[in-house]
Amino acid sequence: MTRMGRSKGRMSARPHRRRLPSTAALQVLLAIAERGSTSAAAESIALSQSAVSKQLLGLEELIGSPAFVRTPHGMVATEVGRIYIEHARTALKAMEDAALLAARLKPGPRVLRLQVPPIFGDRWLLPRFMSFSDEHPDIEVQFTTFISPQQSEMPDGIFQFCITPMADSESFYLFGNDVLLVSAPSYFERYGMPRTLDDLSGGVMLEHPQTPFHWQHFAAHHHRAELAMRHTTRFGYYTMVIRAALAGQGMALIPRELITDELASGRFINPGGFTYPSAYGYWFVTPPNARQSGSMNAFKAWLNGQMR
Amino acid sequence: MTRMGRSKGRMSARPHRRRLPSTAALQVLLAIAERGSTSAAAESIALSQSAVSKQLLGLEELIGSPAFVRTPHGMVATEVGRIYIEHARTALKAMEDAALLAARLKPGPRVLRLQVPPIFGDRWLLPRFMSFSDEHPDIEVQFTTFISPQQSEMPDGIFQFCITPMADSESFYLFGNDVLLVSAPSYFERYGMPRTLDDLSGGVMLEHPQTPFHWQHFAAHHHRAELAMRHTTRFGYYTMVIRAALAGQGMALIPRELITDELASGRFINPGGFTYPSAYGYWFVTPPNARQSGSMNAFKAWLNGQMR
DNA sequence: CCTCGCTAGTCGAAATTGTCATAGGGGGCA
DNA sequence: TGCCCCCTATGACAATTTCGACTAGCGAGG
Numbered sequence: 001m002t003r004m005g006r007s008k009g010r011m012s013a014r015p016h017r018r019r020l021p022s023t024a025a026l027q028v029l030l031a032i033a034e035r036g037s038t039s040a041a042a043e044s045i046a047l048s049q050s051a052v053s054k055q056l057l058g059l060e061e062l063i064g065s066p067a068f069v070r071t072p073h074g075m076v077a078t079e080v081g082r083i084y085i086e087h088a089r090t091a092l093k094a095m096e097d098a099a100l101l102a103a104r105l106k107p108g109p110r111v112l113r114l115q116v117p118p119i120f121g122d123r124w125l126l127p128r129f130m131s132f133s134d135e136h137p138d139i140e141v142q143f144t145t146f147i148s149p150q151q152s153e154m155p156d157g158i159f160q161f162c163i164t165p166m167a168d169s170e171s172f173y174l175f176g177n178d179v180l181l182v183s184a185p186s187y188f189e190r191y192g193m194p195r196t197l198d199d200l201s202g203g204v205m206l207e208h209p210q211t212p213f214h215w216q217h218f219a220a221h222h223h224r225a226e227l228a229m230r231h232t233t234r235f236g237y238y239t240m241v242i243r244a245a246l247a248g249q250g251m252a253l254i255p256r257e258l259i260t261d262e263l264a265s266g267r268f269i270n271p272g273g274f275t276y277p278s279a280y281g282y283w284f285v286t287p288p289n290a291r292q293s294g295s296m297n298a299f300k301a302w303l304n305g306q307m308r
Numbered sequence: 309m310t311r312m313g314r315s316k317g318r319m320s321a322r323p324h325r326r327r328l329p330s331t332a333a334l335q336v337l338l339a340i341a342e343r344g345s346t347s348a349a350a351e352s353i354a355l356s357q358s359a360v361s362k363q364l365l366g367l368e369e370l371i372g373s374p375a376f377v378r379t380p381h382g383m384v385a386t387e388v389g390r391i392y393i394e395h396a397r398t399a400l401k402a403m404e405d406a407a408l409l410a411a412r413l414k415p416g417p418r419v420l421r422l423q424v425p426p427i428f429g430d431r432w433l434l435p436r437f438m439s440f441s442d443e444h445p446d447i448e449v450q451f452t453t454f455i456s457p458q459q460s461e462m463p464d465g466i467f468q469f470c471i472t473p474m475a476d477s478e479s480f481y482l483f484g485n486d487v488l489l490v491s492a493p494s495y496f497e498r499y500g501m502p503r504t505l506d507d508l509s510g511g512v513m514l515e516h517p518q519t520p521f522h523w524q525h526f527a528a529h530h531h532r533a534e535l536a537m538r539h540t541t542r543f544g545y546y547t548m549v550i551r552a553a554l555a556g557q558g559m560a561l562i563p564r565e566l567i568t569d570e571l572a573s574g575r576f577i578n579p580g581g582f583t584y585p586s587a588y589g590y591w592f593v594t595p596p597n598a599r600q601s602g603s604m605n606a607f608k609a610w611l612n613g614q615m616r
Numbered sequence: 617c618c619t620c621g622c623t624a625g626t627c628g629a630a631a632t633t634g635t636c637a638t639a640g641g642g643g644g645c646a
Numbered sequence: 647t648g649c650c651c652c653c654t655a656t657g658a659c660a661a662t663t664t665c666g667a668c669t670a671g672c673g674a675g676g
Contacts, residue, residue, distance in 0.1 A: 020331045020403040024633085027328075038654065051634050053655055058632095063410060070654070072642055080410045087406035091399040095328040098395035102371060102388045186644075247652090248644090332664085346623065359665050361624055366663095378623070380673055494675075555621090556675085 021059055023095070026088035028055040029067060033085045034118055036074035036240045044122055059084075073249065074240070093146040097153045100142055110293040111140040115155040118145050119211075119238045120282055123258045125159065132302045139295045156296055158285045161211070168288040174307060175257040176281030179213055181274040182259065184248035184267060193271045197224050200274065204250035205229040208238040212280055213253035221276040255281075329367055331403070334396035336363040337375060341393045342426050344382035344548045352430055367392075381557065382548065401454040408450055408463075418601040419448040423463040426453050427519075427546045428590055431566045433467065440610045447603045464604060466593045469519070476596040482615060483565040484589030487521055489582040490567065492556035492575060501579045505532050508582065512558035513537040516546040520588055521561035529584040563589070 021029075031041035031052070038052040045052070060066050067081035077085060103111035116125055121143060132141070144155065165171040181200065188194070191203045197219065205215045215229045233250055235241050242259070245252040246267055254268075255278070262268040284303055286296065329337075339349035339360070346360040353360070368374050375389035385393060411419035424433055429451060440449070452463065473479040489508065496502070499511045505527065513523045523537045541558055543549050550567070553560040554575055562576075563586070570576040592611055594604065 020335075020400065020407070022332075022632095023328045023330050026403075037652085039652075047633095048635055049653085050636080050655075054633075057655075063407075065410070065414070072653085074653090080413060083409045083413075084406045087402040087409075090402035092328065094395040094398035094402070095334075098392045099328070099371075101391045101395075102373070105388060105391075106373070189645095345621085347621075355664095356666050357622085358624075358667080362664075365624075380622085382622090497676090 019062060021062060021084070021088075023092070025055050025059040025062075026084075026092055028052050029059060029081075029085055029088050030092065032056060032068065032075050033077055033081070034237050034239050036237075036243050038075070040239075040243065073244070073247070077236075089146060093144070096142065096144050096146070100153055100155075103140065103142070108138075110156075110295045111142060112157065112293075112295050112299055113142045113144060113153070113155040114299075115158040115160075116143050116145060117159060117161055117238075117282075119242070119258065120159050120161070121145065122239065124282075128306055131306075132299065135302065136295075136298050139298060141299070154287055156286065156293075157299070158287070160283050160285045161280060162283060163279045163281075165283050165285045166288075169285050170288075171283045171285040172304075174282040174284060174303075176255040177277050177279070178256045179218075179253050179276055179278045180256055180259075180263075180270045181218060181251055181253055181276075182263075182268040182270050183245050183251040185269050186248040187245075187251065188269065188271055190248070194274070195272060197222055197227055197274075200251070201227050202230050205232040206241045206244050206250040206252045207232055207234050208236075208241045209234055211238040211241070213255070213278060215253070217278065218253055218274075218276045253278075327370060329370060329392070329396075331400070333363050333367040333370075334392075334400055336360050337367060337389075337393055337396050338400065340364060340376065340383050341385055341389070342545045342547050344545075344551050346383070348547075348551065352426075381552065381555070385544075397454060401452070404450065404452050404454070411448065411450070416446075418464075418603045419450060420465065420601075420603050420607055421450045421452060421463040422607075423466040423468075424451050424453060425467060425469055425546075425590075427550070427566065428467050428469070429453065430547065432590075436614055439614075440607065443610065444603075444606050447606060449607070462595055464594065464601075465607070466595070468591050468593045469588060470591060471587045471589075473591050473593045474596075477593050478596075479591045479593040480612075482590040482592055482611075484563040485585050485587070486564045487526075487561050487584055487586045488564055488567075488571075488578045489526060489559055489561055489584075490571075490576040490578045491553050491559040493577050494556035495553075495559065496577065496579055498556070502582070503580055505530055505535055505582075508559070509535050509537050511538070513540040514549045514552050514558040514560045515540055515542050516544070516549045517542055519546040519549070521563075521586060523561070525586065526561055526582075526584045561586075 027045055028041060028047070031045045032038060035041045035044060038056065039049045042049045042052045047055075056067065063080060063084065065080050066078055067084055068075035068077055100111065100113045126143075129141075132139075159174075160171070161176070187203075192199065194200045194203075201215075201219075207214050215232065216225070219225055219227045231250075233244070235244065241252050242254060244250060245254070246262065253276075256263070256275075259268050263270070284300075335353055336349065336355070339353045340346060343349045343352060346364065347357045350357040350360045355363075364375065371388060371392065373388050374386055375392055376383035376385055408419065408421045434451075437449075440447075467482075468479070469484070495511075500507065502508045502511075509523075509527075515522050523540065524533070527533055527535045539558075541552070543552065549560050550562060552558060553562070554570065561584075564571070564583075567576050571578070592608075
C-alpha cells in the first residue's frame with residue numbers, strides 16, 4: 001500500500017515505497033494457477049471464493065493487466081500472469097526458506113520441513129495430517145511445494161514422485177504404482193463404455209507432461225505400444241488434469257490412492273477395470289547424511305501407521 | 309494472515325495458507341537494516357515512525373524472535389534478522405523483476421528500470437526526481453536497489469559506483485571523486501580541531517568495507533600511506549556510516565555532493581578542509597547493446613541537465 | 617539537569633480484507 | 647428450451663489490519 005499520509009496524491013519522489021503485490025495476493029495467484037479456478041483455489045488456501053476473486057482482481061489492477069483469461073474450462077494464465085506466477089514462487093519460497101532457517105536456529109524439537117507435491121498434499125497428506133498434529137502438538141512441520149534443481153534449503157524429508165529414489169538416501173514406498181484409467185460418468189456416456197483398448201483410443205486423453213502416467217505407458221503394459229490416442233490434451237499442472245477429468249473432458253491415468261473419495265462417490269468411474277502398474281510411485285525420502293531427530297522419527301512412525 | 313473462517317483455532321490440516329510476512333513488513337525490514345533506525349527507515353519508505361515500529365514488532369511476533377537488537381547507536385540485526393533480511397531481498401527483488409518484465413510486454417513508452425545504490429537514491433536522485441516526473445508524466449521509471457552478480461533482469465540504466473565502467477558500455481560520470489573528511493561538530497569538540505593528518509589519525513574512522521572511501525586512500529593521497537588510524541569502526545551499510553558520522557561517532561570520507569545539505573546546515577563540518585580525489589565515483593551506465601528508447605533519451609537529457 | 621533522538625504504546629480513524637448472499641454467464645443434458 | 651451445475655464477480659456489511667498523531671519513557675551527550 002502506498003500512501004502519503006492519508007491524502008491521495010501523486011507519489012512524492014523522495015520517500016519511496018514501491019507498490020508490490022501482497023503476500024496473500026501471491027499465494028492466491030499460485031493457488032489459482034495450480035488449481036484452475038477461484039473456487040478450487042479457495043479450498044486449498046482457506047479463503048472464501050469471493051475473497052480469492054477480490055484478491056485476484058486487486059492484483060490485476062495493481063499489475064495493470066489480467067493474470068488469467070477466464071474460459072469456460074477454467075482460468076488460463078496470460079503471459080503477464082505466467083511472469084508473476086513464476087516470480088511469486090521465488091518470492092514465497094524465499095519467505096519459507098527464511099522461516100525454516102530461522103526455526104532451525106531455535107532450541108527444542110527440531111522443526112521439520114517437508115517437501116510435498118501439490119497433488120499429493122491436497123489429496124493425501126493434508127487430509128490426514130490433523131492426526132499427526134494431534135499426536136505431536138510440540139512438533140512444528142513446515143510444508144513447501146517448491147522444488148528447484150539446486151535446492152537453496154534442503155528439506156528434512158521429501159515426498160518424492162519417482163521410480164526409485166537414489167540409493168544413498170533412506171526411503172520407503174508409499175503408493176502410486178496402482179494406476180487407474182478413469183473419467184467422469186458423463187464422459188463415458190458420450191464416448192461409450194469401453195471394452196477394449198481400441199475403444200479407449202478413440203477418445204480423449206488428459207495428461208501432464210511431467211507426471212508420467214501417460215497413455216503410452218498404459219498401452220505398452222497391455223502389449224499395444226503401437227496404439228496411439230486419437231486426441232491428447234496436456235495441462236501445466238497435474239491438479240488440472242484431475243480437475244478436467246472430473247469435468248468429463250477426457251480420461252486420465254491416476255493412482256488409486258489419490259482418488260479414493262471420488263471413486264467411492266461415483267464422480268470417477270473406471271469402466272472395464274482398466275489399470276496398469278506404473279514404475280513410478282510416491283516415496284518418502286530423507287536425504288543422505290540427514291541426522292536423525294526425534295521429530296523425524298516421530299513423523300516416520302506416524303507415516304508408517306498411515307500406510308496400514 | 310491465516311484464518312479459519314472467523315473462528316480462532318488451530319489451523320485445519322486441510323486448507324492451508326502459511327503465515328508469511330507481508331510485503332510491507334519485508335520492505336520495512338530492509339529499510340531498517342539499511343538505515344539503522346525506525347525513524348530513518350520511515351523517511352525512506354513513506355511511513356510514520358510508529359507505523360514502521362509496529363510493522364517491525366508484528367514481523368518479530370510472526371517470526372517468533374527479534375530481528376534487531378535495540379542499541380543506543382541503532383538497530384543491529386540478529387542472526388534471525390540477517391536470515392530474514394537476506395530472504396526479504398530475494399522476495400522483493402522477484403516482485404520487482406516481475407513488474408519489470410510485465411511492463412516490458414506493454415506497448416507504448418518503454419518503462420525504465422534503473423538500478424540505484426541506496427545512498428545515492430536517498431541522498432541525490434530521489435530528491436531531484438520529481439522534476440523528471442513533472443516533465444515526463446508518461447514515462448514510468450522503476451527503481452531497484454538490488455544488485456546480484458548474475459542479474460536475473462538487466463536494468464536499463466545503472467547508477468554505478470566504480471572507478472571506470474566497462475569500456476563496452478555507454479556511460480558518463482556524475483560525481484564522487486571530490487571526497488571530504490567530515491564529522492559532526494560534537495566529534496571535533498571532543499577530539500580537537502585537526503590541523504594535520506597526525507591529528508586526524510588519533511581519532512575514530514567510520515567505514516563501509518565495500519564503499520572504498522577509506523582512510524588508507526586518503527592517507528596515501530597525502531603521501532602518508534604508512535599512517536594508520538588508531539581506531540576504525542566498520543558498518544554493514546554506507547548509509548549507516550553517514551548516520552554514525554552525523555551522530556558524532558567518528559569521521560567519514562564522503563563525496564561532497566551526497567552531503568550538501570548537511571554541510572550547509574552545519575550538521576557536518578570539514579575542519580582543516582581535508583579532502584582527497586577518489587578514483588571512485590558515481591557513473592550513469594547503460595548496458596552494452598541496449599537499444600535506444602525515447603524514454604532513456606529523455607532520462608539522459610534530464611540527468612545531464614541536473615549535472616549543471 | 618536539560619536536550620535530543622530513539623522505540624514503543626494508546627487512541628481514533630482509515631483502509632483493507634473477508635464473508636454472506638446473490639446476479640449473471642456458460643456448458644451440458646433431458 | 648429449460649434446468650442444473652459450476653463458475654466469476656459484485657454489493658453490503660462486518661471484522662481486522664494498518665496508519666498517524668501524540669506521547670511516555672529511555673539513554674547518551676553536553
